[in-house]
Structures are given as C-alpha cells and as structure tokens.
Amino acid sequence: MELIEPTLFYNTFIYLKSIAKNDWGYNNSFDLIVDENCSRNFELGCQFLTEVINADNQIGYVPRTIFRNQLTTQEKSQYIWNIIQGNNFKYRYSWELSFYDNLADNLINEKYIEQIKDTVKRLPDKASIRFEGLKRYLSIEPNLFVELLQIIIDKNEKQNETIFVQFNIIEDYFEELGNDIDLIKKLYLQQDSIGNHFDLTRKGFSKIIQRDENFLIEYLDNLYLKNENQYYLHEDRYLNVIWESTKIEPILKNIFDFHDKKEAYLGIGEHFYNSFFGNLSQEASIRAKNFLLNYCKENYDSYKKMNLIVDIARHSMKELFEDVLLLFISLTQEIDLFSKIWWRGNGxxxxxxxxxxxxxxxxxxxxxxxxxxxxxxxxxxxxxxxxxxxxxxxxxxxxxxxxxxxxxxxx
CATH class of the missing domain: 1.10.287 (Helix Hairpins)
Structure with missing residues (x-):
C-alpha cells in the first residue's frame, strides 16, 4: 500500500462522503486508513489528523483505531497529544477521551489525572462520557470516578447543561464510585431524569437500595415529578429488584400508605405499584405475599388501600386474589365497604x-x-x-x- 498525500486524500474523502446516500462506516474506513499510514510513516500519517482539525472536523471524526495502535510509546503519545491541544475544533473533547481510553497501560501516569478532570469540566451540553477506559487510572487516583461524578453533577445542576454518563455505570462500577451513597443517589436521580435509557434493567438501582433502602422513596418522588403531566405512571417491570433488599418491607409500607396522594388511581388498567410484584423469584414471592396479606390485615377498613392490594392481586399476583378476598371478609362483613372495593376492576x-x-x-x-x-x-x-x-x-x-x-x- 502506497502512502497517501493527506490534503488531497482528505478533500476527496470529504467530497465522497458528502454525496454518499449512506455515509455510515465512512469514518471507520478513514480511521483505518490513517492508522495504516501512521504505521508506515508516523509523522506523515498524523498529518491526516491535522487536516481534520484544520477543517474543524466537519466530518465528525473521532480517532479510535489509530489511537489504540499508535499510543504505544512516550514519543508518539506526546506527539499526538500536542496535535490535539494545538487548536480548538469540533469534538475535541471526544478525541481527548479517546486518547485516555486507548493510551497504552505502561504510559498511564499521574499527569493525566488532572487532564482527564479538565476534559470533563469542558464537556459541552448534550455530551456523553463512558468510564470503561478510565478505570485503569484508578490505580493512580482511586477517587477519580468520585471526582468526575461530582463535576458532572455540578455541570448538570449549576450550569444548566446536560451531560450523560453510560447507562450502566452504577451497575458496573458501583464499588469504584466510592462510599458517598448520597452522591451516587444524586447521580442516579439526575441521569434518570434527563435520559430514557439510564439503568433500564434497574440493576444499578438494586445496588443502591441494598445499601440504602430509603432510596426507593426518593426515586418514586423523582419519578412522579418527572412524569407530572401523566395521569398514570407506566409499569416498570424491572422494579421487582426491590426485593433484593432484605429490609424493603417497612419502606414499601410507607409508600403504600401515601399512594393516593401521589396518584389518583381510578381502577382502570394496572396501578404502577404492580411494578414491584411482577415475575418474582420464589423467595421474593413469599415475602411479597406476606407483605400484601399483612397490609390487608392492617388496612382492611380503608377501601382505597384495599383497592391497591386487590389491583396487585388481580394483575401481578393472581394466585393471591382468593387469599386476599377471604382474609378481607374474615376481618369485616361491612357491605358498604365491600361494595367500594374494585374486586373485578373498575373498567x-x-x-x-x-x-x-x-x-x-x-x-x-x-x-x-x-x-x-x-x-x-x-x-x-x-x-x-x-x-x-x-x-x-x-x-x-x-x-x-x-x-x-x-x-x-x-x-
């Protein structure tokens, strides 16, 4: 393969990409070409990067393959870093993050810690950041993730910006995020409010409530605030993870006690609290049944609370419906109260x-x-x-x- 003249090639590449009906994959191809040229003549290959920067990165290119294969020596890494730092250009922050992610393990040192934090401080509105490649830097600064989260939270909160973190950050890096559970909870609520794909399976949520079960209340308050224009909340089938906490029952009782103040449920469709009771394991199912029956014993005289219990028994725990009905009539035979309960729903x-x-x-x-x-x-x-x-x-x-x-x- 002959070496390619950077300026001529880049101009041709821009033209071809601009007329392509589907330009998906063009930047990946460009990345491979730049890397191949760097392997043959490093400085000449790096001129491709300079061409991109001088044109303000109009193609939206982020180097990955070239960084993974070329950031292997102190000299090369410093050469490329100087190119990145020479000018401001579109997606410069993404180049810097890619640099940190792909730098060879033996080149990682303390000087990059402040540079990483500086990059995160300069993230623009709607930017996103992943933490996989940054995990290697924890051996130098164990609190790096904690400091980065604080920067992101502050930017979102005080600077009226929206910075996204990877959707599974708490699930994958809960231990690395430190012992400040309040900071972790704040991040979770913030990210859940600004994005629709954060922690979809609620595995990160599970890790938090196993350390602080009160987070369930905070999460629901935030959820109702986020969806204040909706008459009903939609079921979240992954919230059954609450039973992974061994002390969730008192918190759930508190939530049930005030449910009518959060949502004016009319018995049509399924109440959002079914989210806690669907597809449970055998052990969780036993605990859930005991919770609902005990709640029935304590609140049988409240038709609103009984309607909540019955709704869950009708939809998520159908095997419990008969037990709930028989328990209720054993506690009271008051016909006026019985008639106010939606034993077959209200629609x-x-x-x-x-x-x-x-x-x-x-x-x-x-x-x-x-x-x-x-x-x-x-x-x-x-x-x-x-x-x-x-x-x-x-x-x-x-x-x-x-x-x-x-x-x-x-x-």
Whole structure:
C-alpha cells in the first residue's frame, strides 16, 4: 500500500462522503486508513489528523483505531497529544477521551489525572462520557470516578447543561464510585431524569437500595415529578429488584400508605405499584405475599388501600386474589365497604370478537361469589352474598338487553 498525500486524500474523502446516500462506516474506513499510514510513516500519517482539525472536523471524526495502535510509546503519545491541544475544533473533547481510553497501560501516569478532570469540566451540553477506559487510572487516583461524578453533577445542576454518563455505570462500577451513597443517589436521580435509557434493567438501582433502602422513596418522588403531566405512571417491570433488599418491607409500607396522594388511581388498567410484584423469584414471592396479606390485615377498613392490594392481586399476583378476598371478609362483613372495593376492576375488559361484555362481568361476579362461599362465616356473609347475587343478576339482565339490541340491529 502506497502512502497517501493527506490534503488531497482528505478533500476527496470529504467530497465522497458528502454525496454518499449512506455515509455510515465512512469514518471507520478513514480511521483505518490513517492508522495504516501512521504505521508506515508516523509523522506523515498524523498529518491526516491535522487536516481534520484544520477543517474543524466537519466530518465528525473521532480517532479510535489509530489511537489504540499508535499510543504505544512516550514519543508518539506526546506527539499526538500536542496535535490535539494545538487548536480548538469540533469534538475535541471526544478525541481527548479517546486518547485516555486507548493510551497504552505502561504510559498511564499521574499527569493525566488532572487532564482527564479538565476534559470533563469542558464537556459541552448534550455530551456523553463512558468510564470503561478510565478505570485503569484508578490505580493512580482511586477517587477519580468520585471526582468526575461530582463535576458532572455540578455541570448538570449549576450550569444548566446536560451531560450523560453510560447507562450502566452504577451497575458496573458501583464499588469504584466510592462510599458517598448520597452522591451516587444524586447521580442516579439526575441521569434518570434527563435520559430514557439510564439503568433500564434497574440493576444499578438494586445496588443502591441494598445499601440504602430509603432510596426507593426518593426515586418514586423523582419519578412522579418527572412524569407530572401523566395521569398514570407506566409499569416498570424491572422494579421487582426491590426485593433484593432484605429490609424493603417497612419502606414499601410507607409508600403504600401515601399512594393516593401521589396518584389518583381510578381502577382502570394496572396501578404502577404492580411494578414491584411482577415475575418474582420464589423467595421474593413469599415475602411479597406476606407483605400484601399483612397490609390487608392492617388496612382492611380503608377501601382505597384495599383497592391497591386487590389491583396487585388481580394483575401481578393472581394466585393471591382468593387469599386476599377471604382474609378481607374474615376481618369485616361491612357491605358498604365491600361494595367500594374494585374486586373485578373498575373498567371494561379488552376482548376480541363477538363477546358480550356483560356476560363476562356476570362470570367475574360468579367467581367472586364462589370464593366467598368457601368461607365458614355462615350467616355473617348473607349481606355480601346478597350484594354479589344482585351484581350477577344486573349483569345478566344487561347481557340479555345487549343480545336483543344486537338482534334488532342485525335484522
């Protein structure tokens, strides 16, 4: 392969990229070409970098292959560093971060610690940073990650900027982030507020609540604030990780106690708190069931709290529905209270085909009645059974009306 004249090639490259219908991969190819030229003639190859910088990096190029293969000696690394520092240009911060990531292990020393911090301080709005390559510098400065997080938090908070960190930073580097749990929590809430992909599987969240279970309250407060324009929060199926904390029940009880102040739930769809109870392990399921039954015992006289329990039993822990119903009627047979609880939900059922919804409603009420009849309370349950039979009769009556209406319309 012959050496390429940098200026001519770069101008041709810019033109070809500008007319390409799909320029994906062009910069990767450019990176390989620059690296190959550096391997043959280092200083000539580096002129490609100078060409990019002089044109203010209009192609949005970030060196990676060349840095990985060429930052192997003190002389080469200093030569390239001087090129980067010679001018301001677009994505210079990304070049610096790539430099730190790809510098040979034997060249890492304390002089780069302040340079890394300086780069992070200069990150522009909407920039992102990953920590994998920086982990090697912890052997020189163990608190580097802590200091970088503080810089990022301050920029986001005080300078009205948005700096993103990698979505799995807490999951992968929880121990390296130090013992300041308040700083870690602050980072989590901040990143969760500005991005939609941060810690999607909540594995980082799990690590935090295992050290400070009160973080669940802080997280939910932040979540409601973030989604204040939504009537309901959407279920987060990964929040079942709360059961990885051995002391989550008192916190969850506190959250349940004040749920109606956070969300005016009307029984339509699934309550957000189902997020805590879906797809649980056997051990977590046992704890969750005990929690819900104990909460029922303590709050059976509150129809709002019972509606929350019943909603979870109907959607996420269906095997618990019968236990909840039987426990409730063993604690009280007050018909007014019983009738305020949405034992079958408070909205229509989504079905396909020619289905009479009132027939389905009657079937639901029959199922509830069959569970009540398993109780040995006898005559104490007469008012409740009478109420259930009336619900069944009303549903059947309306079902007959629907069939007649449909017959007339189809005739």
């Amino acid at each position: 229509g059922t989504v079905v396909c085909g020619d289905v009479n919804l009132s027939d389905l409603e009657a079937s639901d009420w029959r199922n509830i009645l069959s569970i009540v009849e398993k109780s040995d309370l006898g005559i104490k349950l007469i008012p409740i059974k009478k109420y259930l039979n009336s619900q069944i009769e009303n549903a059947l009556r309306y079902a007959d009306w629907e069939r007649k209406r449909k017959f007339i319309e189809d005739d």
